[in-house]
Amino acid sequence: MSALTKWSRKRSIWVFHVNAASCNGCDIEILAALTPRYDAERLGVQLVGSPRHADVLLVTGTVNGMTKDVLKRVYEQMPEPKLVVAVGACALGGGVMKGCYNVGHGIDKVIPVNLFIPGCPPRPEAILYGILKLVGEEPKGKVVVSDKVEKQSDVVTREEVEPPVGQ
Amino acid sequence: MDVLQVVEILVFPGLTFFVWLAFVFDWLDRKTAARMQGRVGPLVAGPHGILQPVADFFKLTTKEEIVPEYSDKLVFEWGPPLFFAAPAVGTIFIPVISLSAIISNPYDLLFILFVLAFSTLMAAMLGYASAGRYSTIAIGRLVVQYTGFEVPLIISIVTPAILAKSLSIEGIVGAQSGYWFVFIAPISFGVFIIAALAELEKAPFDIPSAKTEIVAGWMTEFSGEALAYIKLTKNLSYVFLSALGASLFLGGSNGPILTHIPILQDLLFSSYFLVKLFAVGFLIFAIRTALARIRIEQATRVFWTILTPLSLLQLSIVIALR
Numbered sequence: 001m002s003a004l005t006k007w008s009r010k011r012s013i014w015v016f017h018v019n020a021a022s023c024n025g026c027d028i029e030i031l032a033a034l035t036p037r038y039d040a041e042r043l044g045v046q047l048v049g050s051p052r053h054a055d056v057l058l059v060t061g062t063v064n065g066m067t068k069d070v071l072k073r074v075y076e077q078m079p080e081p082k083l084v085v086a087v088g089a090c091a092l093g094g095g096v097m098k099g100c101y102n103v104g105h106g107i108d109k110v111i112p113v114n115l116f117i118p119g120c121p122p123r124p125e126a127i128l129y130g131i132l133k134l135v136g137e138e139p140k141g142k143v144v145v146s147d148k149v150e151k152q153s154d155v156v157t158r159e160e161v162e163p164p165v166g167q
Numbered sequence: 168m169d170v171l172q173v174v175e176i177l178v179f180p181g182l183t184f185f186v187w188l189a190f191v192f193d194w195l196d197r198k199t200a201a202r203m204q205g206r207v208g209p210l211v212a213g214p215h216g217i218l219q220p221v222a223d224f225f226k227l228t229t230k231e232e233i234v235p236e237y238s239d240k241l242v243f244e245w246g247p248p249l250f251f252a253a254p255a256v257g258t259i260f261i262p263v264i265s266l267s268a269i270i271s272n273p274y275d276l277l278f279i280l281f282v283l284a285f286s287t288l289m290a291a292m293l294g295y296a297s298a299g300r301y302s303t304i305a306i307g308r309l310v311v312q313y314t315g316f317e318v319p320l321i322i323s324i325v326t327p328a329i330l331a332k333s334l335s336i337e338g339i340v341g342a343q344s345g346y347w348f349v350f351i352a353p354i355s356f357g358v359f360i361i362a363a364l365a366e367l368e369k370a371p372f373d374i375p376s377a378k379t380e381i382v383a384g385w386m387t388e389f390s391g392e393a394l395a396y397i398k399l400t401k402n403l404s405y406v407f408l409s410a411l412g413a414s415l416f417l418g419g420s421n422g423p424i425l426t427h428i429p430i431l432q433d434l435l436f437s438s439y440f441l442v443k444l445f446a447v448g449f450l451i452f453a454i455r456t457a458l459a460r461i462r463i464e465q466a467t468r469v470f471w472t473i474l475t476p477l478s479l480l481q482l483s484i485v486i487a488l489r
Binding site for chain 1: 206223387394
């Protein structure tokens, strides 16, 4: 891969956002990452309307029977190279719905996931940090995480996720 | 056609120069919009993010190109270069470094009108060829909008031609030595800017590419290299229409100070042109950021009942004054 390709992929990240049965909490935080205070556009991040234009699939919510097929189709519609980011505790492993009979237990049971961003919901800084990590960019500056948020983030990590009950 | 002319067409002030301007326009557009919304805008790619459109372009060219199963393969694959050709050919007729364009003939304004119509036609063909639901809806809207903005656009372009008694852009630019035509035909300039917004699918006339309604308009099914060229073409059209507005109404490369030193004169001409080009560009950036989208029937009503009579009024005033 040439240096130009590497550079352009690092600097231009077009994101398609899928809400797979989320409570809208994470979606609001993703929206906040695009607003003047955080402004993801300065890093080259753009929210696009069509999966055909996207490089990164941003998935929130605990994927259930209704959204499972939609999520798969959206993933298959994206052109290569594509990356998937799971945002929020529900997307990681079920979150507060963990163990329920009617929800899935994590996006990675449906489509391959490249990066998990924990939190319920994760802060906009965390989402930006995650996206930068994803493209191999070492984020500069200090990442401010308060104690409360750190605790929240610890609610579900990958190690803690157990196999879903009844499957 | 000698070697120098080929270099002029391909490098400066022809294709390469205008493609560079297209990237700069995209960056300025995003930066202006961001500043007006209280954001920073592109920042990381290059100094002040000026390489952001370049990064977007090269990233798209390296991506996989998906061809939908039911699409018209021929148009889907060969349409984007043709779409790119329309504004690329049109820019050759704009005078930049002197009062004469690279290629010029007495009737090139008619060719410009053909280029503008061909651009919309190619967009419609690309949208239909991709055979997507959203593309089809978008093309329906695009064609309805086209029937609205084409008539006022043509009338407002013809007005400076009547004032200059010439159908070539060169002649129109040359006729604005004393005064700019925007002072004699201000309504035409306004109508031209509004029609240009509709041609470029910018707010408040971004109805055919409404992001919140029909995904990405007629571009929905395109990916990879085709999308890269479509985006570049849209930015090139942006530059082309701004350059046309600057040349027809603001005097283009014609300016107050003229010398006889060859290189200095070229620099002066091109700086006059660039200042006017960016002035028209900023006008369009500001309008498209400040206004919200209107509905398709509102747009048609605006064009047919307000802008067409206004441009006809301006045309009759100009003919009476002549």
